[in-house]
Protein backbone atom coordinates (compact mmCIF):
# COMPACT_ATOMS: atom_id res chain seq x y z
CA UNK A 1 0.00 0.00 0.00
CA UNK A 2 1.22 3.52 -0.71
CA UNK A 3 2.34 5.51 2.29
CA UNK A 4 2.54 9.22 3.02
CA UNK A 5 4.80 10.47 5.81
CA UNK A 6 3.97 13.45 8.00
CA UNK A 7 6.83 14.49 10.26
CA UNK A 8 7.21 16.78 13.22
CA UNK A 9 10.40 18.86 13.02
CA UNK A 10 11.64 19.93 16.47
CA UNK A 11 13.01 17.03 18.49
CA UNK A 12 11.96 14.61 15.73
CA UNK A 13 13.99 15.56 12.64
CA UNK A 14 16.37 17.53 14.87
CA UNK A 15 17.97 16.07 17.99
CA UNK A 16 16.89 19.04 20.11
CA UNK A 17 13.89 21.32 19.98
CA UNK A 18 15.01 24.42 18.05
CA UNK A 19 12.42 26.79 19.50
CA UNK A 20 13.11 25.61 23.07
CA UNK A 21 16.87 26.02 22.49
CA UNK A 22 16.29 29.60 21.27
CA UNK A 23 14.04 30.46 24.18
CA UNK A 24 16.48 29.09 26.77
CA UNK A 25 19.34 31.04 25.19
CA UNK A 26 17.65 34.37 24.43
CA UNK A 27 14.70 34.84 26.82
CA UNK A 28 14.61 36.76 30.04
CA UNK A 29 13.07 34.90 33.04
CA UNK A 30 9.35 34.22 32.84
CA UNK A 31 9.22 31.99 29.76
CA UNK A 32 9.12 28.74 31.78
CA UNK A 33 5.69 29.46 33.24
CA UNK A 34 4.40 30.36 29.76
CA UNK A 35 5.78 27.10 28.39
CA UNK A 36 4.20 25.12 31.24
CA UNK A 37 0.84 26.74 30.53
CA UNK A 38 1.19 25.85 26.83
CA UNK A 39 2.08 22.24 27.69
CA UNK A 40 -0.99 22.00 29.93
CA UNK A 41 -3.13 23.33 27.06
CA UNK A 42 -3.98 26.56 28.91
CA UNK A 43 -2.29 28.80 26.31
CA UNK A 44 -2.51 28.47 22.53
CA UNK A 45 0.72 28.38 20.53
CA UNK A 46 -0.09 31.85 19.21
CA UNK A 47 -0.58 33.46 22.65
CA UNK A 48 2.35 31.59 24.16
CA UNK A 49 4.70 32.64 21.33
CA UNK A 50 3.77 36.31 21.43
CA UNK A 51 4.09 36.47 25.23
CA UNK A 52 7.42 34.67 25.02
CA UNK A 53 8.69 37.04 22.31
CA UNK A 54 8.01 39.95 24.67
CA UNK A 55 10.81 38.44 26.83
CA UNK A 56 13.06 37.68 23.88
CA UNK A 57 16.28 39.50 23.11
CA UNK A 58 18.18 38.46 19.97
CA UNK A 59 18.81 39.54 16.39
CA UNK A 60 18.21 37.37 13.34
CA UNK A 61 22.02 36.99 13.12
CA UNK A 62 22.11 35.62 16.70
CA UNK A 63 19.37 33.15 15.79
CA UNK A 64 21.14 31.93 12.63
CA UNK A 65 24.39 31.35 14.57
CA UNK A 66 22.43 29.21 17.02
CA UNK A 67 20.74 27.31 14.17
CA UNK A 68 24.21 26.44 12.82
CA UNK A 69 24.71 24.27 15.91
CA UNK A 70 21.48 22.26 15.50
CA UNK A 71 21.99 18.59 14.58
CA UNK A 72 19.63 16.28 12.73
CA UNK A 73 18.65 12.74 13.72
CA UNK A 74 21.60 10.63 12.51
CA UNK A 75 19.39 8.65 10.09
CA UNK A 76 17.11 11.38 8.77
CA UNK A 77 19.08 11.98 5.54
CA UNK A 78 19.00 8.20 4.88
CA UNK A 79 15.28 8.14 5.58
CA UNK A 80 14.66 10.90 3.00
CA UNK A 81 16.70 8.91 0.45
CA UNK A 82 14.67 5.73 1.15
CA UNK A 83 11.40 7.65 0.75
CA UNK A 84 12.57 9.17 -2.54
CA UNK A 85 13.51 5.73 -3.85
CA UNK A 86 10.13 4.32 -2.82
CA UNK A 87 8.16 7.41 -3.99
CA UNK A 88 6.72 7.98 -0.52
CA UNK A 89 5.75 11.65 -0.10
CA UNK A 90 7.07 13.46 2.98
CA UNK A 91 5.46 16.52 4.56
CA UNK A 92 6.99 18.40 7.47
CA UNK A 93 4.31 19.74 9.82
CA UNK A 94 5.64 22.02 12.55
CA UNK A 95 4.33 24.34 15.22
CA UNK A 96 7.72 26.09 14.96
CA UNK A 97 8.84 28.65 12.35
CA UNK A 98 9.17 28.02 8.62
CA UNK A 99 12.25 30.18 7.89
CA UNK A 100 14.21 28.56 10.72
CA UNK A 101 13.29 25.08 9.48
CA UNK A 102 14.19 25.95 5.88
CA UNK A 103 17.54 27.35 7.04
CA UNK A 104 18.39 24.11 8.86
CA UNK A 105 17.18 21.89 5.99
CA UNK A 106 19.21 23.93 3.46
CA UNK A 107 22.34 23.46 5.55
CA UNK A 108 21.86 19.70 5.23
CA UNK A 109 21.03 19.70 1.50
CA UNK A 110 17.33 18.98 2.10
CA UNK A 111 15.76 22.15 0.75
CA UNK A 112 13.18 20.36 -1.43
CA UNK A 113 10.98 19.04 1.39
CA UNK A 114 7.57 20.70 1.82
CA UNK A 115 7.22 22.52 5.15
CA UNK A 116 4.00 23.69 6.81
CA UNK A 117 4.73 25.85 9.85
CA UNK A 118 4.17 29.22 11.48
CA UNK A 119 5.72 32.42 10.12
CA UNK A 120 8.28 34.36 12.10
CA UNK A 121 7.38 38.03 11.73
CA UNK A 122 10.03 40.69 12.31
CA UNK A 123 8.85 44.16 13.19
CA UNK A 124 10.13 47.32 14.86
CA UNK A 125 9.20 45.91 18.29
CA UNK A 126 10.91 42.56 17.75
CA UNK A 127 9.50 39.21 16.70
CA UNK A 128 5.98 37.84 16.58
CA UNK A 129 4.22 34.78 15.23
CA UNK A 130 1.78 34.51 12.30
CA UNK A 131 -0.24 31.31 12.22
CA UNK A 132 -1.15 30.76 8.57
CA UNK A 133 -2.34 27.19 9.12
CA UNK A 134 -4.57 27.76 12.12
CA UNK A 135 -7.70 25.68 12.47
CA UNK A 136 -10.72 27.60 13.86
CA UNK A 137 -11.90 24.35 15.52
CA UNK A 138 -8.62 23.81 17.38
CA UNK A 139 -7.87 26.02 20.37
CA UNK A 140 -4.31 24.87 20.84
CA UNK A 141 -2.21 24.60 17.69
CA UNK A 142 -0.66 27.53 15.81
CA UNK A 143 -0.20 25.22 12.86
CA UNK A 144 -2.92 22.61 13.25
CA UNK A 145 -1.29 19.42 12.00
CA UNK A 146 -4.52 17.45 12.25
CA UNK A 147 -6.19 19.77 9.77
CA UNK A 148 -3.16 19.73 7.45
CA UNK A 149 -2.84 15.94 7.48
CA UNK A 150 -6.51 15.63 6.66
CA UNK A 151 -6.20 17.97 3.67
CA UNK A 152 -2.78 16.90 2.37
CA UNK A 153 -3.23 13.13 2.39
CA UNK A 154 -4.13 11.70 -0.99
CA UNK A 155 -6.62 8.96 -1.79
CA UNK A 156 -5.87 5.36 -0.80
CA UNK A 157 -2.71 6.02 1.13
CA UNK A 158 -1.66 4.96 4.58
CA UNK A 159 -0.78 8.05 6.63
CA UNK A 160 2.26 7.69 8.89
CA UNK A 161 2.97 10.35 11.53
CA UNK A 162 6.28 10.70 13.38
CA UNK A 163 6.57 12.93 16.43
CA UNK A 164 7.91 13.45 19.93
CA UNK A 165 5.92 15.99 21.87
CA UNK A 166 3.15 18.33 22.82
CA UNK A 167 2.57 19.75 19.33
CA UNK A 168 1.76 16.24 18.03
CA UNK A 169 -1.06 15.35 20.40
CA UNK A 170 -3.78 16.88 18.20
CA UNK A 171 -2.69 15.12 14.97
CA UNK A 172 -1.88 11.70 16.43
CA UNK A 173 -5.59 10.83 16.54
CA UNK A 174 -5.84 11.39 12.79
CA UNK A 175 -2.94 9.30 11.38
CA UNK A 176 -3.19 5.59 10.45
CA UNK A 177 0.20 4.77 11.97
CA UNK A 178 1.92 6.81 14.70
CA UNK A 179 5.60 6.60 15.59
CA UNK A 180 6.13 8.27 18.96
CA UNK A 181 8.85 9.00 21.48
CA UNK A 182 9.14 11.33 24.49
CA UNK A 183 6.04 13.00 25.85
CA UNK A 184 4.01 12.02 22.74
CA UNK A 185 4.55 8.35 23.55
CA UNK A 186 3.36 8.93 27.12
CA UNK A 187 0.31 10.83 25.78
CA UNK A 188 -0.52 7.98 23.38
CA UNK A 189 -0.32 5.39 26.18
CA UNK A 190 -2.54 7.49 28.43
CA UNK A 191 -5.13 8.18 25.74
CA UNK A 192 -5.28 4.76 24.09
CA UNK A 193 -3.77 5.93 20.83
CA UNK A 194 -1.97 3.05 19.16
CA UNK A 195 1.67 4.11 18.70
CA UNK A 196 4.93 2.45 17.76
CA UNK A 197 7.82 3.52 19.97
CA UNK A 198 10.95 4.62 18.10
CA UNK A 199 14.29 6.17 18.97
CA UNK A 200 15.64 7.30 15.58
CA UNK A 201 14.69 7.30 11.90
CA UNK A 202 16.61 4.03 11.56
CA UNK A 203 13.61 2.35 13.26
CA UNK A 204 11.30 3.82 10.66
CA UNK A 205 13.55 2.72 7.78
CA UNK A 206 13.50 -0.80 9.28
CA UNK A 207 9.71 -0.72 9.53
CA UNK A 208 9.46 0.42 5.90
CA UNK A 209 11.74 -2.41 4.77
CA UNK A 210 9.37 -4.88 6.44
CA UNK A 211 6.11 -3.20 5.43
CA UNK A 212 6.59 -1.83 1.92
Ligand SMILES: [Mg+2]
Nearest residue numbers: 008010011165
Ligand atom coordinates in the same frame (compact mmCIF):
# COMPACT_ATOMS: atom_id res chain seq x y z
MG1 LIG B 1 8.58 18.05 18.51
Ligand SMILES: [Zn+2]
Nearest residue numbers: 138141144170
Ligand atom coordinates in the same frame (compact mmCIF):
# COMPACT_ATOMS: atom_id res chain seq x y z
ZN1 LIG C 1 -4.85 21.23 16.32
